[in-house]
Structures are given as C-alpha cells and as structure tokens.
Amino acid sequence: MSERRDEIAANLDAVRRRIAAACADAGRRTDDVRLVVVTKFFPASDVRLLADLGITDVGENRHQEAEAKAAECADLGLRWHFIGGLQSNKAAAVASYADVVESVDRAKLVGPLSRGAHSRGHDVDVLLQVSLDPPGADGRAGADPAELDELARRVDEAGMLRLRGLMAVAPLGGDPDDAFARLATIHADLLAQHPDATVLSAGMSGDLEAAIRHGATHLRVGSAVLGPRPRDK
Ligand SMILES: *Cc1c(COP(=O)(O)O)cnc(C)c1O
Secondary structure: OHHHHHHHHHHHHHHHHHHHHHHHHHOOOHHHOEEEEEOOOOOHHHHHHHHHOOOOEEEEOOHHHHHHHHHHOHHHOOEEEEOOOOOHHHHHHHOOOOOEEEEEOOHHHHHHHHHHHHHHOOOEEEEEEEOOOOOOOOOOOOEOHHHHHHHHHHHHHOOOEEEEEEEOOOOOOOOHHHHHHHHHHHHHHHHHHOOOOOEEEOOOOOOHHHHHHOOOOEEEEOHHHHOOOHHHO
16 A cells, blocks of 8 residues: 555656646746546545645546545545536536536536535536537537537526636647647636636646646646556556
C-alpha cells in the first residue's frame, strides 16, 4: 500500500510541476487552476491515498462505479465531479452524490438533475459540456456550441442547479491548441450572458499545458497521476 502511495505521490508531484510550469509560461497563477483527479477504474483505496496527498476533487464517468466509490469515501469530504456520458434515467441519482456534474449536454437532463438535487437538499454545480468535434463526427459527446444559450437558460431556470461554466474534451488526433482556442471563445460568449459561469474544465493528462494556455480553470487528469487504467491496458 505504501508503495502505491509513493507511486501516486511521485506522479502527482510531476503533474503539479507541469501545471506550475504551464502557468508560469502563460502568466497565470497556479492557484487559479484546480486539479481534478479522474479515478475511474481505480479502487476507493486510491481515492483515500489521493485525499491524504491533498487532493480535494475527484472525477468519475460511470454512475454505478461513482456512486459506490462516493459512498465508500463519504468520510473524506471530497468534491465529486461526474464527467461521463449521462443517461436521463440516471441523472437524478447522479445528482444525489455528485457535487459537480460536468457533462450536461442536453436539456432533457436538467429536470432529473434538479429533482435529484432537491431530494438531496443540496445545490449541484453544473458545467455544460460542449463538443469541439466537427458537426456530425462519430461518437460526438457534448452540445453543439449553438445550443449552449438555450441549455444555459434551462439550467438557470431549474431549481438547485448552479450554472458554473463549461467542460470540453479536445478532439482525438487534432491540435489541442486549436480546439481550446475555440473553446475559450465559446466560454467568453457564455460568460457575457452568465457572469457566474467562470469555470472552464479542459485538459487531461496529454494536453493540460494547452488547456492552461487557453484559460482552463479545472484540469481532469487520470492516467498521469494513477497510471494506465486497469481496463484500458
Ligand atoms: C478519463 C477522462 C479524463 C482523464 O483522462 P487521462 O487522459 O487519463 O488524463 C478526462 N476527462 C474525461 C471526460 C474522461 O473521461
């Protein structure tokens, strides 16, 4: 166990150094960029180690796994980010443990998320997931940029959901700088209408520097901290 702790601590150190260097290059403060460690496929014991190493935010992408881990780690006081594809029939349940739902990409999710937040008696932060893929691309996740206004309005009108910003994934194989530059423009447009939507969740293990250059406030980093995911090896 302590070997695993040492491994995670060393990886975390390297990631923190990458973040600090990218912030310095971009003239940004390290404090303005929050690290969300993506723990999908890794056991709750790793989540405990992360909490012990000072991590405050963790991300999960599958409801059943997230629900079980959040329950197992309820004593740690972590912020749980749901970052995966969301089915409307699971959305209320996700809102019962997630503090931030980053993957809201269609209006149909808003009602169930709001109901879930009500039954928990706790506001839930919402990020709208926007697609940076070309229209019609395969396996596209996220709303079309043109749909964001309407989606933002729906979230604003719903009880107990707080619209906090945007989330996006850079398209596979493309230049992340191009994608995140577009994302920054989309974020500026949203902010003009919704001044509280200050969060920009972008950047993963492979492209966090590009995300920081283009204003990311939250990075979602998995493999660079925890190693290759057990089921993707
Ligand atoms: C898995 C995942 C990540 C983390 O990816 P790494 O490349 O392991 O850092 C980030 N964002 C989303 C949406 C993910 O599903």
